[in-house]
Amino acid sequence: MASIALQATRRSTRVSSQRLGLGALKAALWVALAVVMLFPTYWGLITSFKPPHELNTDPPIFWPQQWSIVENYSFVLTQIPIARYYLNSFYVAAVSTLAVLFTSSLAGYIFEEIDLKGKEYLFMGIIATMMVPFPVRMIPLYIIFRDLHLVNTLAGLYLGALTSAYGIFLMRQFMKTVPRELLDAARIDGAGEFSIFARIAMPLCTAPLAALGIFHFMYEWDQFVWPLLMIDDGDLRTLPLGLVAFRTGFGVQDWHKIMAGAMMGMIPVIIVYLLGQRHFVRGITLTGLKS
Amino acid sequence: MTQQTRRLTRRESLRLAAGLAAGALLAASCQPAPTPTPPPAPTKAPAPAVPPPTQAPAPAAPTATAAPKPAAPAPTTAPAKPAPAPTTAPAPAAKAPAAAGKVRLKWWSHPYKAWNDELTRQKITYEGMNPSIEITYTVVAYDELYTKFTTAMLAGTGPELMGAQSTMTPNLMAGNWLAEAPKEVADDIKTKFFPVCVEGVNFNGKIYGYNQHIGGILPIINTEAFEAAKVEAPKSWADMLKLTQTFDKQSGGKYTQAVGNFPYTSWVPFVTWGTILKSMGGDILSDDAKSIALNNDIGRAATEEYLKYVHPEMGAENDTFGQGKSFVYFRGPWIKAFLDTQFPKLKYKAIPVLQGSKARIQKDYVWNWVISKAATDAQKEAGWTFLGWLNNVANQVSMVKASALIPTTKASLEHPDVANDPWVKTFVGELAYKTEYAGRISNWVQVEKVVNDELALLATKVQSVNDTLKKIETEGNKLLKESKVFV
Numbered sequence: 001m002a003s004i005a006l007q008a009t010r011r012s013t014r015v016s017s018q019r020l021g022l023g024a025l026k027a028a029l030w031v032a033l034a035v036v037m038l039f040p041t042y043w044g045l046i047t048s049f050k051p052p053h054e055l056n057t058d059p060p061i062f063w064p065q066q067w068s069i070v071e072n073y074s075f076v077l078t079q080i081p082i083a084r085y086y087l088n089s090f091y092v093a094a095v096s097t098l099a100v101l102f103t104s105s106l107a108g109y110i111f112e113e114i115d116l117k118g119k120e121y122l123f124m125g126i127i128a129t130m131m132v133p134f135p136v137r138m139i140p141l142y143i144i145f146r147d148l149h150l151v152n153t154l155a156g157l158y159l160g161a162l163t164s165a166y167g168i169f170l171m172r173q174f175m176k177t178v179p180r181e182l183l184d185a186a187r188i189d190g191a192g193e194f195s196i197f198a199r200i201a202m203p204l205c206t207a208p209l210a211a212l213g214i215f216h217f218m219y220e221w222d223q224f225v226w227p228l229l230m231i232d233d234g235d236l237r238t239l240p241l242g243l244v245a246f247r248t249g250f251g252v253q254d255w256h257k258i259m260a261g262a263m264m265g266m267i268p269v270i271i272v273y274l275l276g277q278r279h280f281v282r283g284i285t286l287t288g289l290k291s
Numbered sequence: 292m293t294q295q296t297r298r299l300t301r302r303e304s305l306r307l308a309a310g311l312a313a314g315a316l317l318a319a320s321c322q323p324a325p326t327p328t329p330p331p332a333p334t335k336a337p338a339p340a341v342p343p344p345t346q347a348p349a350p351a352a353p354t355a356t357a358a359p360k361p362a363a364p365a366p367t368t369a370p371a372k373p374a375p376a377p378t379t380a381p382a383p384a385a386k387a388p389a390a391a392g393k394v395r396l397k398w399w400s401h402p403y404k405a406w407n408d409e410l411t412r413q414k415i416t417y418e419g420m421n422p423s424i425e426i427t428y429t430v431v432a433y434d435e436l437y438t439k440f441t442t443a444m445l446a447g448t449g450p451e452l453m454g455a456q457s458t459m460t461p462n463l464m465a466g467n468w469l470a471e472a473p474k475e476v477a478d479d480i481k482t483k484f485f486p487v488c489v490e491g492v493n494f495n496g497k498i499y500g501y502n503q504h505i506g507g508i509l510p511i512i513n514t515e516a517f518e519a520a521k522v523e524a525p526k527s528w529a530d531m532l533k534l535t536q537t538f539d540k541q542s543g544g545k546y547t548q549a550v551g552n553f554p555y556t557s558w559v560p561f562v563t564w565g566t567i568l569k570s571m572g573g574d575i576l577s578d579d580a581k582s583i584a585l586n587n588d589i590g591r592a593a594t595e596e597y598l599k600y601v602h603p604e605m606g607a608e609n610d611t612f613g614q615g616k617s618f619v620y621f622r623g624p625w626i627k628a629f630l631d632t633q634f635p636k637l638k639y640k641a642i643p644v645l646q647g648s649k650a651r652i653q654k655d656y657v658w659n660w661v662i663s664k665a666a667t668d669a670q671k672e673a674g675w676t677f678l679g680w681l682n683n684v685a686n687q688v689s690m691v692k693a694s695a696l697i698p699t700t701k702a703s704l705e706h707p708d709v710a711n712d713p714w715v716k717t718f719v720g721e722l723a724y725k726t727e728y729a730g731r732i733s734n735w736v737q738v739e740k741v742v743n744d745e746l747a748l749l750a751t752k753v754q755s756v757n758d759t760l761k762k763i764e765t766e767g768n769k770l771l772k773e774s775k776v777f778v
Contacts, residue, residue, distance in 0.1 A: 052632070053613070144446070151446075
């Protein structure tokens with residue numbers, strides 16, 4: 001009896017030590033992954049704090065021996081109209097994100113809840129647009145915008161981004177999880193479809209909307225090629241476009257200043273993410289459930 | 292029947308207000324930004340951004356070996372005749388018809404602060420003297436300038452004036468996007484500008500733009516390191532090879548110190564590798580520019596020599612030179628501002644072009660101002676007049692002081708302020724040994740990219756010299772088949 005108990009204890013100890021070992025291994029793996037993911041940001045941040053002579057050294061300097069935070073950041077703040085670039089970027093990203101949240105959720109609702117002939121083909125057609133790379137559409141799109149007199153306007157930056165195939169896909173996935181009984185009950189009570197969408201479906205969609213909002217805001221905030229083509233005036237430049245002013249064609253780059261600008265450019269995205277973080281994770285999980 | 296007036300609820304009022312605000316915002320954002328009022332033109336030329344070096348470079352010593360006859364006559368460094376002061380250049384009254392209203396010109400270039408500031412100052416001065424001309428100067432990142440320009444030209448929204456490096460110019464020519472200079476402008480350019488510069492805008496005997504500056508890339512040496520090692524600055528590529536024994540240190544396949552740490556990425560490898568190739572008597576293209584001509588013994592020897600100065604494990608060439616780990620590298624005069632700012636203790640100077648086994652030569656580029664073919668006649672006329680004024684002696688000399696970029700007219704090169712500046716003088720003195728950087732083919736940008744990409748793979752030991760040359764030949768010949776050759 002005692003030997004059985006001893007064996008059980010040993011087995012239990014072995015299992016728990018195995019679990020502990022596995023747990024430690026998993027933790028180490030996660031930490032390693034986190035380091036890999038965070039290191040570029042750390043390096044960018046630390047580069048933005050360094051003086052020029054510590055930038056490109058062998059061996060590399062991981063912690064500045066001399067700090068040039070004020071010099072680097074004040075240079076960025078004084079050499080380019082960064083407040084205007086911020087405002088332009090925020091305006092374009094915010095208008096586009098709000099529009100995408102509305103159009104994607106409405107389209108997602110329609111595709112899921114409304115019986116339309118050929119809607120599946122239409123949906124596939126929308127999804128197929130995601131496979132056409134931007135450079136293919138770039139010049140035709142530019143010509144269309146030229147004809148609409150939208151070149152060199154901020155509207156030209158967001159009017160082409162009021163809808164998102166990815167957003168429609170994401171919201172349709174979530175709409176599948178909304179209990180049909182709730183919607184039917186509203187229909188029985190005489191509510192119109194838009195009213196059902198706005199008053200019942202949308203309040204249930206905060207998580208995927210947060211996820212989509214963060215994704216789309218980040219995407220728009222980082223846009224470079226389209227603003228590069230569309231914007232000529234210095235006053236209308238977005239932040240990524242403004243930051244390239246620190247790059248020259250002479251093979252000389254002030255990395256510490258470029259990184260200071262890039263770090264400042266990250267701030268709004270981090271704020272948006274922190275604000276929607278709780279919903280963001282939930283939204284990603286939920287929309288993946290019935291994919 | 293009584294008419295009932297329905298009052299808006301608070302929610303409806305808010306919705307209406309929000310709708311109106313959104314509509315107004317949308318309408319406002321569709322309008323281009325108002326043109327900012329230009330600040331008054333400064334009365335004084337800006338202080339030179341590039342102070343003279345603390346150590347005056349040694350005078351360019353002629354090479355002992357028989358140097359080949361330069362392609363173009365060397366400019367005399369002594370001031371030939373007094374030139375006008377840089378701040379008092381008169382702006383010609385533009386011939387643009389006043390009756391037609393203001394002539395508006397869009398002008399695109401790339402960012403380099405000292406240069407942009409000076410160009411903006413000159414533009415404002417010109418506008419002040421010619422109220423019928425309005426010029427909008429826009430800076431586009433160098434790497435994206437060509438993409439933005441070609442897209443805009445295809446759509447008909449491009450600028451009337453644009454800066455184009457000599458590598459881009461043949462492509463723009465092939466796209467039929469450039470306006471030919473009127474005869475009097477072309478004659479003026481051919482007469483007044485330095486011959487190697489004019490080559491950058493001369494296609495099939497016609498002139499398609501003004502030259503703003505010439506690259507003027509030279510070897511730059513760390514003078515302290517040479518003094519400490521008690522060795523002289525190299526005069527030839529053979530000297531460079533000997534110096535590797537003095538300076539290069541290798542430990543476990545990792546260079547820690549080297550005479551030269553030449554670049555292996557971006558556009559610069561082409562300059563250094565191309566220079567070695569040319570100085571050994573080789574060339575990239577065949578004489579008719581229809582095939583690659585480097586996959587031979589000279590090409591191999593030149594590439595192997597280039598490899599001796601490429602050490603990716605050392606880090607970026609600007610930094611290793613600045614940190615005193617490498618002692619010779621190739622850069623243009625603009626690098627002074629960077630080195631002085633980033634490495635204030637560094638002692639350095641530019642030295643003359645190195646003599647090769649067959650030639651004393653340096654590959655280079657020219658920066659051009661070109662005019663769009665799509666511009667109206669009035670815009671073209673105003674554009675050529677403005678560019679002519681922009682490149683007068685006073686403005687070019689002023690630009691040298693502000694940015695250290697080497698001017699392109701003979702008179703500017705002979706101006707005392709240019710010819711006597713110790714740093715600039717070395718670059719100017721070596722212009723006779725320059726060869727124009729770009730090819731005469733329409734897709735030169737792509738061919739050069741192939742060369743640079745393959746050299747990068749060679750430098751990082753991904754492929755051998757033979758494979759590199761073979762791939763350049765194969766890929767290059769494919770591109771050359773589609774290319775248009777200009778004379």
